[in-house]
Amino acid sequence: xxxxxxxxxxxxxxxxxxxxxxxxxxxxxxxxxxxxVEEVYDRSKKQDSSISMATVYRTLALLDEMGLVxxxxxxxxxxxxxxxxxxxxHHLIDIDTGKVIEFQNEKIEKMKQKIADELGYELVExxxxxxxxxxKK
Amino acid sequence: xxxxxxxxxxxxxxxxxxxxxxxxxxxxxxxxxxxxVEEVYDRSKKQDSSISMATVYRTLALLDEMGLVxxxxxxxxxxxxxxxxxxxxHHLIDIDTGKVIEFQNEKIEKMKQKIADELGYELVExxxxxxxxxxKK
DNA sequence: TTGACTGCAAATGCTTTGCACCATT
DNA sequence: AATGGTGCAAAGCATTTGCAGTCAA
Numbered sequence: 001x002x003x004x005x006x007x008x009x010x011x012x013x014x015x016x017x018x019x020x021x022x023x024x025x026x027x028x029x030x031x032x033x034x035x036x037v038e039e040v041y042d043r044s045k046k047q048d049s050s051i052s053m054a055t056v057y058r059t060l061a062l063l064d065e066m067g068l069v070x071x072x073x074x075x076x077x078x079x080x081x082x083x084x085x086x087x088x089x090h091h092l093i094d095i096d097t098g099k100v101i102e103f104q105n106e107k108i109e110k111m112k113q114k115i116a117d118e119l120g121y122e123l124v125e126x127x128x129x130x131x132x133x134x135x136k137k
Numbered sequence: 138x139x140x141x142x143x144x145x146x147x148x149x150x151x152x153x154x155x156x157x158x159x160x161x162x163x164x165x166x167x168x169x170x171x172x173x174v175e176e177v178y179d180r181s182k183k184q185d186s187s188i189s190m191a192t193v194y195r196t197l198a199l200l201d202e203m204g205l206v207x208x209x210x211x212x213x214x215x216x217x218x219x220x221x222x223x224x225x226x227h228h229l230i231d232i233d234t235g236k237v238i239e240f241q242n243e244k245i246e247k248m249k250q251k252i253a254d255e256l257g258y259e260l261v262e263x264x265x266x267x268x269x270x271x272x273k274k
Numbered sequence: 275t276t277g278a279c280t281g282c283a284a285a286t287g288c289t290t291t292g293c294a295c296c297a298t299t
Numbered sequence: 300a301a302t303g304g305t306g307c308a309a310a311g312c313a314t315t316t317g318c319a320g321t322c323a324a
Contacts, residue, residue, distance in 0.1 A: 016278060016323050037313080052281045057314060073210055075264065078289090079313060092256055101256055108248050112267060115245075119229055119238055121269035127212065128265045130249060132258035153298045153303060174288080189306045194289060215314090216288065 001068075001084055003029040009068060020055045023047045028063075034072060034081040034100055074100070075131060090128040138205075138221055140166040146205055157192045160184045165200075171209060171218040171237050211237070212268060227265040 006025045007017060015021070027035070027043045035043070041056045060082055063069035072081045074093055088109075092101045108128070116123035143162045144154060152158070164172075164180045172180070178193045197219055200206035209218045211230055225246075229238040245265070253260035 018279060018323070020280070050281080054282075054315080055280060058279085061315090075262070092253060092258060094258070095261055103252055103256065105248060105252055108245065108252075111242060111245050111248070115240055115242055116229060116267050116269045117272075119240065119269075120272050121229060121231070121238075121267070122272050123267055123269045124232055125212070125268040126266065127268075129263065130253050130258070130260055131262040131264075132253045132256075132260045135254075135257050135259050155298070155304060157305070187306080191290080191307075192305060195304085198290090 001029070001086055006068060006084070009066070013066060015062075019048055020044070020051045021059055023051060024056060024059045028069065028082065028084050031083070034083045036079045036081050038079065040082065074129065090130070092130040092132060094134060095131050096133060138166070138223055143205060143221070146203070150203055152199070156185055157181070157188045158196055160188060161193060161196045162200075165206065165219065165221050168220070171220045173216045173218050175216070177219065211266065227267070229267040229269060231271060232268050233270060 003026050006029060007022065010021065010025070011017060023044045024040060026047070027040055031040075031043075037053075037056055037060060040060065041051070041053050044051045044056060060069065060071070060080075064071045064082075068085055069082050070085050072083070072091070074081065074091075087104065089102045089104045090108075092103060093099070094101070112126055113123055140163050143166060144159065147158065147162070148154060160181050161177060163184070164177055168177075168180075174190075174193055174197060177197065178188070178190050181188045181193060197206065197208070197217075201208045201219075205222055207220050207222050209220070209228070211218065211228075224241065226239045226241045227245075229240060230236070231238070249263055250260055
């Protein structure tokens with residue numbers, strides 16, 4: 001999703017497009033990692049030093065509620081990480097380096113649906129995180 | 138795992154078996170839910186009113202490090218939940234009621250291994266949570 | 275114009291920690 | 300006796316919130 005599309009969706013939702021929001025959306029769209037709130041804040045400050053931490057928190061929470069963004073809380077981390085909601089995928093976290101690798105798997109998607117269904121539930125959301133160590137060749 | 142086995146493992150690890158630890162292990166072993174720290178604390182107080190919150194936090198952290206217990210942080214909850222480490226399983230959380238259902242699935246286990254392997258990783262841990270709404274009959 | 279949005283600083287809530295005392299080994 | 304464990308209270312940290320001023324629509 002491009003920054004322009006994100007802005008459009010915010011507009012459609014009736015949100016005012018302020019400078020802080022524009023900057024934060026831009027940061028998120030260009031982030032190739034899964035930045036923490038503080039990281040989004042630091043990067044935002046470079047574009048507009050007047051942006052406050054409170055606004056970053058408020059904006060990210062808002063985007064999360066709207067479903068434009070995903071909030072992650074990986075193991076052993078005390079802070080949240082965010083990423084733009086693009087294609088559905090999961091994460092493998094390198095427990096030594098903290099590196100996050102994204103992956104998709106059609107079979108697992110089907111299994112999830114099936115499991116929820118068999119338990120009498122309609123699947124709404126899901127969180128799958130693998131934690132591993134890099135294999136030696 | 139019975140309370141006696143838990144105590145044995147703590148003993149083997151060289152931990153002193155104190156009253157607070159005995160009580161907390163007993164609480165955990167009998168818990169059929171996934172109690173929060175505060176819940177473990179409240180239940181512990183009924184057996185020994187002198188137990189402090191700090192000790193509950195310290196003990197649970199210790200048991201988690203030892204791998205005797207699992208720490209969960211389900212979506213939209215600001216506190217951790219714990220459960221004794223028994224058979225490997227995952228959770229389906231009812232997003233309306235917060236009810237937690239446990240499940241196992243052999244195929245998913247295999248898929249996880251395969252995915253990690255293909256990404257060049259040795260799988261160490263995993264977290265799979267499904268969030269859903271109860272289906273109407 | 276006006277209600278949504280913002281920065282600031284104070285407050286919250288879960289969790290951790292320093293310290294002096296105490297109990298298990 | 301030694302040292303690891305405990306309760307208490309204070310500190311930490313990520314996150315939230317009250318408020319008064321500001322700005323997009």
